[in-house]
Structures are given as structure tokens and as C-alpha cells.
Amino acid sequence: MKFTSIPSNGADWNKPLLYTIETDESDSESVAVDIVDVNTRQSIGSFTIYTSTTKSFDIAPYLRSQASIDPVVQQSGIAISPSAFNVRVVANGIGSAPCLFYRAPIDYTISSILSDAVESDEVSVGDVFKLTIFAAKKVMVKVTRYWLSPKVYEYSIDTQCKPVEFSYLFTSTTTQDKFTIEVFCDGTLIKTYSRSYVQSAGTQTLLWYNPRGGIETYPFPKQTRLCCRAEIENLQDGMGAYTRLSGATTRSVLCSAYESEERIKHLAEIILSPRVYTWRGGECQEVRLAKREIEFNNRGQLLSLDIEIEEKWKGGRLW
Secondary structure (H helix, E strand, O other), rough: EEEEEEEOOOEEEEOOEEEEEEEOOOOOOOOEEEEEEEEOOOOOEEEEOOOOOOOOEEOHHHHHHHHHOOOOOOEEEEEEEOOOEEEEEEEEEEOOOEEEEOOOOOOOOOOOOOOOOEEEEEOOOOOOOEEEOOOEEEEEEEEEEEOOEEEEEEEEOOOOOOEEEEEEEEEOOOOOOOEEEEEEOOOOOEEEEOOOOOOOOOOOEEEEEOOOOOOEEEOOOEHHHHHEEEEEEEEEEOEEEEEEEEEEEEEEEEEEOOOHHHHHHHHHHHHHOEEEEEEOEEEEEEEEEEOOOOOOOOOOOOOOEEEEEEEEOOOOOOO
């Protein structure tokens, strides 16, 4: 028995990942298939197929069932993306070559930053800076805070040949702070970002994944509340019937600042992301896009971005 075809290394598990094996008369009628994590050697899934000569099977459903597709929730740090897999398929004891599979196709031959964060920007207290980074062996991010004297924070991780997510939470209370964020992949500096503080103006940060599998964040500076819809339910117990509030949903429009054409194009990709999240007080919560459409001006230009979102009320003041 032998593998005659395997998926492309770096393919995504949102599409079929087909393996094909070929057997001969000396092989048994059944083939035990095991999907093994190369790094932990743990089984991700197993099944049995019954074959004549040639048989194809798809492992993508097994990876999708194990993938965590939400952002890694961390204040400041770096972690391997839980939606990435480095696997080997073993059929009746015969192993395939290992392959990397991710939420989007990835070029595993080069180090890269999959996020489209701008090089220079302004931030406020409570804002979070996030990146998805790929390197074959190691990622190190050095954050330098400049105020009275430079202070350096370093975050590093062995990638296991998987994309990683980096987060940094801005917690300073002085507008004199400036930051540089340097990204090193396998010992080589590949990108430097700079950030400076401004006073918070009540921004609302959204998080999402772009079509390349990189996490994106943007603090929308203007929010307009459109409506609040209360939900009630009728209940009955031994003392009689009563009605209570079971929840509420709010709908708002978030408006971006006027940005460069390149940045607005990247921000507009939010409508292509299956899931969108808010970032508040160090917590990440999923919200629903009420409209998945982008409106251009009468010249076909996109100068700013309006996003309408719906989210469940978590208690506290509504307005």
C-alpha cells in the first residue's frame, strides 16, 4: 500500500483535503487511518475505510471539528494559533509526509506577517495591537516603550511550524508615551511598527480575520446607537404565571476615520470575515454584522467605512 496523492502543504481546511492511497492484493480489505499531530504525536481523528484498489478520503472535517476559530484572548503575549495543524496521516502503519493546514492557504516556505496593520498609528489606553505571524521555527517580538527612559518587553515562542498570534495591550496613562514593535522571524527582523498615545475618544475596537488568515483590529472612533430590542418570556411556576426580561439586543453603526485608500480596502475586508468580535476591557465577544455590504460614493470611491453591528446586552447601562 502507498500514498499516491496528498494535499498541498500549506492548504486550508475550509476546503477538502484529499488523500489517496493505492493497495494491492497483499493488503487487507480494511485500512485503519489515523490523523496524527506531528508535534504532540496525539491523534486528532481516526477511522476505517474499506477499499478495493484505490481509495480517497478527506481529513478536513476532522481538522475543522478540532480547530478553535476565535482569536487567542490574551492581554500581552504570544501563542500558537489553535486553528493551525501540522499533521501526518498514517494508514495501516504507513505515514504520509507531514503537512501544515490553516484557516487560509499559507506559503510555508517564507516568514511573513499575515495581518495588514499599518506601520505608524495612534492608540489610546485599553487599545490592543494584534498580529498573526508565520515563521518556520521561532518568532520574537520586541516592544520598546519610550518615555522617561526606554523600557523593553520581549515575547518569544517556538512556532512548531505554525502561525502564531501576538497581542500587546496599551495600558499607559500618559500621552507622552511612544512605542516601537519589532517582529523577528527565525532571528531576522522583518517588520517594525510605531505607535503613539492620544486621549481616548470612546472608540470601539473590532477584531476579525482577513482572507489570508491574519487577525485585524481597528478602533472605530464614532459609534451611533440605532436601536435596542428587549426580549421577554412568559413563565409559569407553582405560584402562577409571570413575565420576565430574558435579554436585549442593541444595534449600532460604527464609523471609521477618513483613512488612506490602501487602509480602507483592508478594513473593508471585514464583510468577508465569517466572524467579527468586539474588544472591551480585555475581553473578546462575538457580534453580528447586520449588513454585509459596502457603500461607495457617487464616484465609486471608498473614503470611510460604516459598519452596522448587533450584539447581545451584557447588563449595565444601555445608553
